[in-house]
Structure formats: C-alpha cells, structure tokens
Amino acid sequence: MLTTPEQRTTPAEIRKKKGEGIVIRWQDGHTSTFGARFLRGRCPCAQCVSESTGQRLVSEEHINPDVAIEAARTVGNYALHFDFTDGHTTGIYSFEYLRRICPCEDCA
Amino acid sequence: MSNGVITESSVLDALRSVMDPDLGRDIVSLNFIRNMKIEGGVVSFDVNLTTPACPVKDRLREQSRQAVLSGVPGVIDVRVNMTAEVRRPPALGTNRIKGVKNIIAVGSGKGGVGKSTVAANIAVALAKSGARTGLLDADIYGPSIPIMMRSVGEPEMKDQLIQPVEAHGVKLMSMGYLSGEMPLIWRGPMAHKAVQQSLLGVNWGELDYLVVDLPPGTGDVHLTLVQSVPVTGAVIVSTPQDVGLQISMKTFRMFQQTKVPILGIVENMSSYVCPHCGKHDDIFGHGGAVRAAEALGVPFLGEIPLDAAIRKHSDGGVPVVLAEPDSPSGLAFAAITGKLAQQISIQAFRSIPLTILED
Numbered sequence: 001m002l003t004t005p006e007q008r009t010t011p012a013e014i015r016k017k018k019g020e021g022i023v024i025r026w027q028d029g030h031t032s033t034f035g036a037r038f039l040r041g042r043c044p045c046a047q048c049v050s051e052s053t054g055q056r057l058v059s060e061e062h063i064n065p066d067v068a069i070e071a072a073r074t075v076g077n078y079a080l081h082f083d084f085t086d087g088h089t090t091g092i093y094s095f096e097y098l099r100r101i102c103p104c105e106d107c108a
Numbered sequence: 109m110s111n112g113v114i115t116e117s118s119v120l121d122a123l124r125s126v127m128d129p130d131l132g133r134d135i136v137s138l139n140f141i142r143n144m145k146i147e148g149g150v151v152s153f154d155v156n157l158t159t160p161a162c163p164v165k166d167r168l169r170e171q172s173r174q175a176v177l178s179g180v181p182g183v184i185d186v187r188v189n190m191t192a193e194v195r196r197p198p199a200l201g202t203n204r205i206k207g208v209k210n211i212i213a214v215g216s217g218k219g220g221v222g223k224s225t226v227a228a229n230i231a232v233a234l235a236k237s238g239a240r241t242g243l244l245d246a247d248i249y250g251p252s253i254p255i256m257m258r259s260v261g262e263p264e265m266k267d268q269l270i271q272p273v274e275a276h277g278v279k280l281m282s283m284g285y286l287s288g289e290m291p292l293i294w295r296g297p298m299a300h301k302a303v304q305q306s307l308l309g310v311n312w313g314e315l316d317y318l319v320v321d322l323p324p325g326t327g328d329v330h331l332t333l334v335q336s337v338p339v340t341g342a343v344i345v346s347t348p349q350d351v352g353l354q355i356s357m358k359t360f361r362m363f364q365q366t367k368v369p370i371l372g373i374v375e376n377m378s379s380y381v382c383p384h385c386g387k388h389d390d391i392f393g394h395g396g397a398v399r400a401a402e403a404l405g406v407p408f409l410g411e412i413p414l415d416a417a418i419r420k421h422s423d424g425g426v427p428v429v430l431a432e433p434d435s436p437s438g439l440a441f442a443a444i445t446g447k448l449a450q451q452i453s454i455q456a457f458r459s460i461p462l463t464i465l466e467d
Contacts (some may be wrong), residue, residue: 010367014464072464076334078367080464092335095367 003028016072022080024098032102035059036069040084042101043091074076114146114182119153123180126171129164130434130450131457135172142191147291151176157197158453160238194239194316194455199367201274207310208242208315210340210452211218213333213368217355222376223345223420225411226441227321228256229429233445234432235277239316239444242272242294244306246333247323248292248299251284258425269311276430279305279315296328303332317452326362327390334366338462341371343409343448348375348396356458360404369459370406371451373397374444377409381436407451410444413437 006028013021021035041060043049048058064086071083079094102108119374124134130467135155140144144153155172157165173186196209203210214227224247229242245253253259259275262285267328272279283292286302294302312318320339323329333339342363356373375397380389391414401408412418413436421431427439 011462014462015467016464017467037168057231074462074464075340075368076336077338077462078334094365101120 009099011095014072014074016069017096021066021069022048022072022082024095027100030102030104032098032104032107034098034101034103035067036084037063037067037084038103039069039093040086040088044093044097045090047088047090059069112152114149114180116144116146118180119144119146119151119176119183120445124173125175125179126168128168130205130454131158132328135168137156140277143189145284147181150187151180151183151185152189154185154189154191155192156349157192157316158456159449161234161441161446161449162192165190175296187342193240193377195453203311205318205337208312208318209334210316211318211320211337212340212371212452213320213322213330213342213363213449215322215342215359215363216324216345217353217357219388221245221324221345221347222418223324224252224256225418225427226343226345226374226376226444227319228253228422229427229441230269230277230445230448231317231319232276233259233429233442234319234449235318237445237449239449240314242281242312242315242318243276244283244310244320245280245282246303246306246320246329248283248302248329249323250309251282251292253280253282253321254284254301255426257423259427262388263310268309268310268351270306270309271311276426279312282309299328300332304336307333307336316337326359330362331366334363334368339368339381341369343374345375345376346397348360348393348411351427353396353400357400359407369455371448371455372407372409373401374409375411380414383416407447409447409451412440412444439450446447 010027012027012085013025013026023033025031037060040063049056068085069082070085075081075082075092080090081092082088120136124136126135128138139461140156142154142156155168157301169188169190171190176183176186194209216223231241233240245251257275257280259272259273259280263270263273273279277400285300320333335462344356344360346353360370377392379394380391396407415437417432417435418437421428426433428438434439
C-alpha cells in the first residue's frame with residue numbers, strides 16, 4: 001500500500017491502556033505500542049535532552065520500572081502530552097517523533 | 109400532466125446529479141437537502157450548505173432547480189431556499205474553546221505584509237455573509253485591529269470571562285486591550301499566558317469562525333496557539349517578492365510541523381494600479397505566491413492589489429470589503445473569503461477525530 005509521510009505520522013486512533021501505556025494506530029495502518037517507561041525514558045523535553053548538545057540526559061535506565069502514565073492529552077493537532085506518576089510532565093511528544101521511535105520489531 | 113405522483117424519493121434521486129464541487133460528493137448524500145415540501149406540482153426545499161460564504165451558492169441553486177424540473181415528471185415549479193450551517197470538524201482533543209467551530213490562524217513570515225488588513229477584511233466578509241465570526245488580534249508587538257475595526261470601548265469582565273467588544277458584526281479581542289497606550293514588553297511566559305487568556309478566557313459565545321491575527325514570524329504566540337487549541341487551518345499572507353515569500357515558507361513549515369493544515373496563500377500588494385493613468389505596475393513583482401502555492405501543493409486564495417483605498421479605509425476603521433465592496437480590492441477580499449470558506453468546509457469533512465480513548 002502506498003502511504004504518504006502525512007499518513008505515517010497522523011493517528012487514526014489513540015488508546016491509553018491500563019498498565020500497558022499508549023497504543024496508536026496510524027493512518028497508514030501500522031500500530032505502535034509504547035510502554036510508559038519506554039516513553040518516559042525518551043522524553044524530548046529540555047530537562048531530559050541537552051538543548052545545546054542534543055545529548056540525552058535522562059534515559060530509560062534512570063527511570064523507575066513501576067512508572068505509569070497518570071494522564072494523557074492531545075496538544076493541538078500534532079502531539080501528545082503525558083503526566084507520568086514520577087511527577088514528570090514537561091515533554092511534548094509530536095506524532096512525528098512517536099512514529100520515529102516506534103518500538104515494534106519492524107521499525108526498531 | 110400526471111399529478112400526485114411526485115414523491116420525495118423521486119426528487120432526491122433527481123438531486124443526486126448535483127455535485128458539491130469542493131467536497132466532491134452529491135448534495136443528497138452530503139445531507140444538504142432539508143424541509144422538502146411537495147404541493148401539487150410545486151416542489152420546495154432547503155439546500156443547507158457548509159458555509160454562508162459559499163462562492164458557488166447561485167450555481168448550486170440553479171443546478172438543483174434544473175435537476176428537479178427536468179428530472180421529475182409532473183413538476184411545474186421548484187423553489188430552492190439556500191441556507192447554511194457551518195459544520196464543526198470532529199472534536200480534536202479536549203481543550204477546544206466551547207462554542208467555537210473553526211479557528212483560522214492568519215500568519216506571515218515578516219511584518220508589514222498586510223496580515224492584519226487581510227485578517228480584518230476576511231472576518232468582516234465572513235460576518236457579512238451571515239456567519240457568526242470573531243477576530244482575535246494576537247499580535248503582541250503591534251496590535252492594530254482595534255484601529256482597523258474602529259472599535260470603541262474596552263472589553264469588560266463578567267463572571268471571570270472577558271466580554272469581547274463588537275464592531276461591524278464581528279466579536280473582537282485584542283492584545284492591545286491588555287496594555288492600553290503602553291507597549292507590551294513581554295517575555296515568552298507572559299505572552300503565553302496572555303494568548304491563552306484571550307483564547308480561552310473570553311466569552312466568545314457561539315462562533316462559526318474565529319480568525320486569529322498572529323504576530324509576524326514564528327514564536328511564542330504561534331506555539332501557544334497551536335498547543336492550546338486545535339487550529340482548523342492557517343492562511344499565509346505574503347508579498348510577491350522572493351524575500352517575503354522565502355520567509356513566509358518558514359511560517360508554512362512551522363504550521364506543517366505542528367499539523368495545522370494550510371488553507372491557502374494570499375498574495376498582498378500584488379500590483380499597483382496608478383490612479384492617474386490606470387496603468388498596472390508590479391512594484392513588488394507579481395505571481396510569486398501562485399508559484400509557491402503550486403510548488404507546495406496548497407491552495408492559492410487570490411491576490412490583493414496595492415490600492416490606496418485599502419489603507420484609507422483601514423485607517424478609517426471600516427475595512428474596504430465593507431466600505432467599498434465593489435472596488436477592485438473589495439471584490440478581491442470577498443473572493444478570497446469565499447475560497448477560504450470552501451477550504452475550511454473541505455477541511456472539516458476531511459479531518460479525523462483525535463481523542464484519546466481510555467480502556
């Protein structure tokens with residue numbers, strides 16, 4: 001199936017599953033499942049990634065294995081925002097970024 | 109003549125041949141036909157369009173009339189009543205402004221290209237067509253809408269909500285109201301707070317369209333807008349010059365990155381008509397925006413001439429589309445508004461609801 005970059009990075013459905021994290025079905029038909037700890041360890045905010053060097057400062061191994069997503073919201077049309085149970089709330093995860101970090105076997 | 113055999117379904121079948129050119133579907137399956145009455149050989153119905161600013165309204169009326177007259181035996185007269193109801197795009201997220209159906213951002217790469225003039229004229233033209241319209245002047249650096257719209261008084265607070273002022277049938281809110289005569293010397297977080305308040309803390313009531321006049325460029329105000337509310341789409345205003353266009357492209361890419369659909373590009377100051385000899389002079393070049401729109405695959409909404417009437421009426425507080433609707437620039441603004449309203453309707457049909465389902 002021919003798909004456009006637009007379809008690859010636009011969700012058709014977003015689900016927040018208890019204990020599992022976030023599941024996004026994209027418009028091109030692909031499905032990504034993101035665990036809470038996986039997402040927390042890839043937070044793109046300025047506290048977790050150095051603004052000047054782009055180096056990751058906080059990654060998955062620094063995160064408590066029990067971390068969960070307390071709340072999830074959409075940001076305008078283009079991103080998701082999460083409140084994690086460890087108190088971290090500053091990341092804005094664009095759909096483009098989320099698709100890029102899809103942890104499934106085909107993508108990773 | 110066969111009488112009494114005209115049925116609602118035979119009329120609907122005949123109307124299925126009438127297509128909405130923008131949505132690419134027939135007006136029956138789009139559910140546009142309402143209140144059908146058949147009395148003897150006379151058939152009457154409403155065609156409920158997606159915007160009162162529809163530029164093909166008259167054509168659709170005539171096509172509907174002809175389709176029933178020629179397609180249904182026994183019909184001697186057809187009365188078509190054109191109505192409109194602006195559709196709300198499927199709910200995007202939870203942070204939408206209550207009662208506001210569409211939010212349209214008007215942006216430009218650099219200052220001085222006439223962005224506020226375009227925003228004011230579009231808002232007034234939408235209101236004139238019968239749509240409930242609001243205009244938010246979010247230009248923190250040079251709020252000019254209160255002058256262009258000659259609004260008097262300042263908004264009052266009621267029940268902890270700002271009550272917008274009204275001018276030329278448009279509900280107005282401006283960053284200028286927050287500062288009076290003083291310049292706004294704000295750092296990012298203050299701009300962020302002020303924009304959020306003027307979006308979400310205003311009693312807009314029921315609006316079909318809220319036009320947001322952005323500051324030039326890409327900055328705090330833009331980010332706050334696209335992060336706080338689902339923006340239906342953006343209009344980019346540019347001069348025909350390459351430099352103006354190149355900078356506008358940055359604005360274009362910002363909207364693209366934040367998944368705000370581009371409703372189209374407007375070329376302002378397109379050519380100058382000499383009031384003495386009537387000759388055209390392309391002071392800033394011509395046609396650059398059409399070429400850019402083609403290259404980017406986005407709609408070109410139209411061009412506005414460099415016309416002293418625009419400046420005069422903007423300074424006088426009555427946008428040219430209202431003050432001199434039959435002038436070349438008045439007609440240009442009306443045509444651009446019609447095309448824009450079409451694009452918004454298309455967008456509303458195309459967008460998919462974006463909500464987070466919780467298990």
